[in-house]
Amino acid sequence: MGGDSAGANLAAAVAAVLAGDEARPKAALLMYGVFDFTQLGNAPPAPGMDPGTAAASREAFGMMMAAYLGTAPDPAALRDPQVSPLYAAAKLPPCHVVVGGADPLAVQAEALASALAAAGVPHEHFVDAGMPHGYLQMEFLPGARPALERMVAFLGRNV
Secondary structure (H helix, E strand, O other), X not given: OEXXXXXXXHHHHHHHHOOOOOOOOXXXXXXXXXXXXXXXXXXXXXXXXXXXXXHXXXXXXXXHXXXXXXXXXXXXXXXXXXXXXXXXXXXXXXXXXXXXXXXXXXXXXXXXXXXXXXXXXXXXXXXXXXXOOOHHHOOOOOOHHHHHHHHHHHHHHHO
């Protein structure tokens, strides 16, 4: 199971829900997703990010949260594993977590990788230097092809 951006959030949430089910995924590819809505927009900007881009990211995160959970989400909803799958990390299958180093969501990937490690869930975590959000869909960028090859190898080892 896998997804990128919002799809990574959904894939992780569904994988956690299916943890005890016969249909449980054997592995998850989680690409530059939001895994903890409690921290969305609260993290410092990515290293080297200019202040204008950081401000735009905070604004985008606010719009994303409002679209997903409303303008005044219940704090309990933010911790619901179906919204913030980081809180169900122990239920996830082996995961390949990838993000670009210039992506404001890099802190989300790091937090999920830490939660997976603490739960003893096998995982790989890659931060591709200088790559922006969505870079895997842009094969002309230097980090895209190696990241895709790592994902194929991960699936070969886990499925």
